Amino acid sequence: QVQLQESGPGLVKPSETLSLTCTVSGDSISISPYYWGWIRQPPGKGLEWIGSVYYSGWTSYNSSLKSRVTISVDTSKNQFSLKVSSVTAADTAVYYCARVSYGAKRWLDPWGQGTLVTVSS
Amino acid sequence: EIVLTQSPGTLSLSPGERATLSCRASQSVSTSYLAWYRQRPGQAPRLLIYGASSRASGIPDRFSGSGSGTDFTLTISRLEPEDFAVYYCQQYGSSFTFGPGTKVDIK
Numbered sequence: 001q002v003q004l005q006e007s008g009p010g011l012v013k014p015s016e017t018l019s020l021t022c023t024v025s026g027d028s029i030s031i032s033p034y035y036w037g038w039i040r041q042p043p044g045k046g047l048e049w050i051g052s053v054y055y056s057g058w059t060s061y062n063s064s065l066k067s068r069v070t071i072s073v074d075t076s077k078n079q080f081s082l083k084v085s086s087v088t089a090a091d092t093a094v095y096y097c098a099r100v101s102y103g104a105k106r107w108l109d110p111w112g113q114g115t116l117v118t119v120s121s
Numbered sequence: 122e123i124v125l126t127q128s129p130g131t132l133s134l135s136p137g138e139r140a141t142l143s144c145r146a147s148q149s150v151s152t153s154y155l156a157w158y159r160q161r162p163g164q165a166p167r168l169l170i171y172g173a174s175s176r177a178s179g180i181p182d183r184f185s186g187s188g189s190g191t192d193f194t195l196t197i198s199r200l201e202p203e204d205f206a207v208y209y210c211q212q213y214g215s216s217f218t219f220g221p222g223t224k225v226d227i228k
Contacts, residue, residue, distance in 0.1 A: 046219055047166065049219070105153050106153065109171075110168075111165040114165050
């Protein structure tokens with residue numbers, strides 16, 4: 001059974017870079033046909049797609065965040081990571097990682113439990 | 122970018138009742154790319170339906186999805202206590218986008 005777990009600082013200062021890692025168990029990123037993605041949810045609000053990465057390093061980003069977001073993969077650790085630069089209070093959210101299907105059907109499953117990142121000085 | 126609208130915003134029902142949730146897209150969506158998720162309080166979303174009508178692994182048959190084009194529906198035939206939650210529809214065009222959600226609460 002595939003499981004994903006987010007990790008990283010829960011507090012980031014404005015203008016700094018938010019960095020999170022997602023550790024995958026039960027599936028190998030380097031041989032899986034799936035992609036790996038990030039989604040965020042501001043407190044009390046809806047879901048926003050951030051982007052995804054394939055084991056080869058291919059990435060796809062939400063156009064509204066593209067200039068500030070970098071997603072990368074480390075197959076040796078079976079992990080993928082998210083960086084968001086120049087953060088503001090608007091980046092405060094629960095950040096989720098998820099497995100992504102870009103096949104004949106497009107869906108996100110499973111999701112990690114999520115980690116709250118607060119942007120504040 | 123395709124925009125998804127969900128209605129109603131809140132649905133107040135009793136356990137055992139039938140719930141019908143709507144998701145409308147600003148332009149036609151491939152049925153293959155339409156999915157539904159349930160998010161319980163304090164938890165991550167869970168995939169319920171993909172391809173507009175296929176149940177995800179482990180999802181009970183009280184959940185069903187239908188629709189095509191711009192109008193899609195999630196139906197819960199008999200609400201169980203764990204079904205009182207927020208439901209999101211999702212589509213894939215050039216990127217994934219989500220609807221604003223429908224909250225199903227206890228009447």
